[in-house]
Amino acid sequence: MPDLLLFLVTSIAITLAPGPDNLQVLARGMAQGRRAGVVAALGFAVGCLFHTMVAAVGLAAVLRSSPLAFQLIKYAGAAYLIWIGIQALRAKGGLAQGADVAAVPLRKVFRQSVLGNMMNPKVTLFFLVFLPQFVHADAAHPALQFVLLGLVFMLQTAVVFSLFGLCAGWLGAWLRQRPATGRWLDRAAGAIFVGLGIKVALP
Numbered sequence: 001m002p003d004l005l006l007f008l009v010t011s012i013a014i015t016l017a018p019g020p021d022n023l024q025v026l027a028r029g030m031a032q033g034r035r036a037g038v039v040a041a042l043g044f045a046v047g048c049l050f051h052t053m054v055a056a057v058g059l060a061a062v063l064r065s066s067p068l069a070f071q072l073i074k075y076a077g078a079a080y081l082i083w084i085g086i087q088a089l090r091a092k093g094g095l096a097q098g099a100d101v102a103a104v105p106l107r108k109v110f111r112q113s114v115l116g117n118m119m120n121p122k123v124t125l126f127f128l129v130f131l132p133q134f135v136h137a138d139a140a141h142p143a144l145q146f147v148l149l150g151l152v153f154m155l156q157t158a159v160v161f162s163l164f165g166l167c168a169g170w171l172g173a174w175l176r177q178r179p180a181t182g183r184w185l186d187r188a189a190g191a192i193f194v195g196l197g198i199k200v201a202l203p
Helices: 004-016 020-032 034-065 067-089 106-118 121-134 142-166 168-177 179-201
Strands: none
Touching: 004 121, 004 142, 004 179, 020 034, 020 106, 020 142, 020 168, 034 067, 034 106, 034 121, 034 142, 067 121, 067 179, 121 142, 142 168
């Protein structure tokens, strides 16, 4: 899988971009401290396993039954990536806004984070269009490629989000004082989405 490094770099950039998940990690860390922030981060990361399995089982089945349909899914995914990239370029950096959350036991924090990630249909859709861009359809065991990519995405999410949780107090205050930072993170992620979509769409 020669594109694994590109996948990792792209995944980290996407994970750093402002979004509801890292906003929740920041808010939890600011409300309950570093341990709660890290627990929330791990919960969101574990939730990625669900979306990985959905993508691996569903898309591997499509690839086995119809390589043409799989290729069409990749092109549709490329168009979707370009669309969400444009949306990110136009966003206003919501990560800097902060959020108020009620203090709850750490076990509940973890469970809420896992379920919150699993029940988000936008995350499932994202995995369905993002992972195929890095899978080689002519290679053996495409399902294993999906699983490997999903695990890489989960691990980098755990690391990046945990850093958010550990630095929640300082990072939240810093971002609130610098709202432009969130906007530039959005723009960077948007450019990556658009570039990846164009790369896939072009022959």
